[in-house]
């Protein structure tokens with residue numbers, strides 16, 4: 001049977017113009033290109049737009065619309081199944097003579113598509129994935145500490161930093177430090193409050209102690225970084241707190257620690273391009289780099305980071321593997337921790353069980369802890385999961401745990417805990433006044449935006465710049481006490497609807513809301529602008545200065561920085577944010593809004609990420625029909641080959 005022309009394929013309305021442009025480009029250059037290849041190329045680009053680095057042919061064949069996250073459509077499924085190759089073998093057969101596809105690294109390096117096994121890649125993502133896997137493996141395997149480390153000193157330092165607690169057999173924080181002393185890559189994963197930053201701070205103490213005994217030509221050069229400005233500021237704050245709590249107070253070198261920077265700023269992002277100033281030819285001169293919120297680092301950014309990091313630099317990635325991955329392609333942290341899935345499935349007492357004998361011997365020598373050692377892949381030797389939360393054990397932690405375990409009944413149960421830290425608000429509909437009440441007054445003792453509005457009304461203590469700065473900082477703090485997070489962007493239960501609702505409710509209480517910038521309007525920056533010094537995800541407040549200008553103020557390492565509101569072209573109102581945009585931030589009280597109907601973006605990871613943004617109180621807003629059970633059951637899948645490459 002001759003396949004129908006591409007325009008008759010059931011793809012049209014759901015593809016982006018960009019996806020179609022790729023197919024058109026290929027066809028124009030080679031009119032003999034099989035339509036199945038044109039369609040597969042367009043779908044591959046489409047999946048990249050959804051955060052996948054490849055198109056898995058067997059999954060697409062088994063469940064086309066589900067794989068593409070399109071609405072269920074049995075007719076479309078049947079047509080796609082009939083027309084596309086079922087797997088890599090069929091694809092190789094059908095596309096053998098096309099100049100557009102190379103088979104792995106065989107064939108033309110100019111071919112824009114790469115078929116590797118059952119996966120079809122856009123070449124750029126295939127190359128990036130291969131390069132990243134090579135970087136990660138070589139860092140995780142290179143024995144550096146094993147030959148050069150002063151082991152008695154390391155053992156003694158770790159013993160002092162992590163005194164054995166009675167009744168605990170393995171101190172995983174101590175183990176994480178021991179592993180970080182051994183190789184040039186360590187991954188420390190764990191939920192909120194499991195002590196990742198505490199561990200990193202103590203690792204810095206150990207590294208300084210070892211460096212002082214065996215000094216190099218320069219003092220220890222430390223870098224602190226995170227994907228967003230907010231997360232970077234939190235990292236530095238937590239490191240400072242952890243160092244201040246050391247028995248002898250903060251070490252002398254603590255005052256010389258650099259400010260934590262966003263990864264884009266650390267790498268020297270070139271405005272308007274995807275390129276960075278720091279590359280393999282102009283590397284970052286660091287001895288150790290700590291990167292927090294690593295779950296938000298996408299494939300290309302992680303690769304750019306590793307390209308720019310000399311082989312001798314120790315890289316420590318901190319993050320929560322269960323959180324949403326970045327919106328861009330790749331789920332690097334989750335892939336690095338994928339060997340841990342067995343633990344997650346069984347959830348038994350075993351803990352970090354993928355170590356081999358050599359790792360076990362190393363940890364035993366440095367810490368005296370005896371690890372279970374059933375063996376595991378190379379990269380797993382440098383991964384530690386911390387599972388004991390130190391500030392997240394109450395009701396919020398239980399809801400998060402139930403969601404993570406995929407247990408809808410336990411989630412419902414945990415939402416009705418006897419204390420008031422968690423609650424589920426079930427409005428009768430969009431106009432239920434309880435919703436406005438939640439946004440303005442909060443819930444019980446847990447704040448809404450009321451305290452922010454009150455402080456805004458009070459204004460600065462006097463007309464001096466110092467008073468304005470103090471007021472601006474206090475407002476930023478008050479604003480950060482509460483946040484509405486939505487699963488969706490649009491609609492009455494999405495970010496746009498909630499921003500409008502909150503503006504209207506606050507206007508009734510005295511906020512002078514305007515169409516564009518108005519005093520009190522919180523904004524989120526939506527595009528990096530290094531010249532203005534603002535980055536995607538930064539949150540600021542629009543305020544009237546004593547001389548009558550409208551400026552957007554941001555907190556910058558405890559100081560106020562401001563930008564004329566008229567110059568901030570790419571920004572949106574930020575009373576409500578998507579859960580994605582709130583990653584890396586925490587708020588005292590979080591209201592997480594579900595939509596009325598199921599949507600493919602609703603997933604376990606999205607709920608977990610939303611819930612774990614709450615420090616003290618969490619309110620789930622579940623309108624009639626809200627698909628809580630569906631969301632808990634749905635796992636975010638990221639198609640890609642990184643996990644396999646590093647195993």
Ligand SMILES: Nc1ncnc2c1ncn2[C@@H]1O[C@H](COP(=O)(O)OP(=O)(O)OP(=O)(O)O)[C@@H](O)[C@H]1O
Pocket residue numbers: 173190191192193194195196197198199238242390391
């Ligand atoms: N071994 C420990 N002994 C005592 N307190 C600890 C220990 N580990 C962590 N803590 C405390 O637990 C709290 C949470 O630790 P930390 O901030 O390091 O967690 P985290 O995993 O980095 O959290 P988040 O993901 O939210 O940033 C902090 O107050 C920290 O001082």
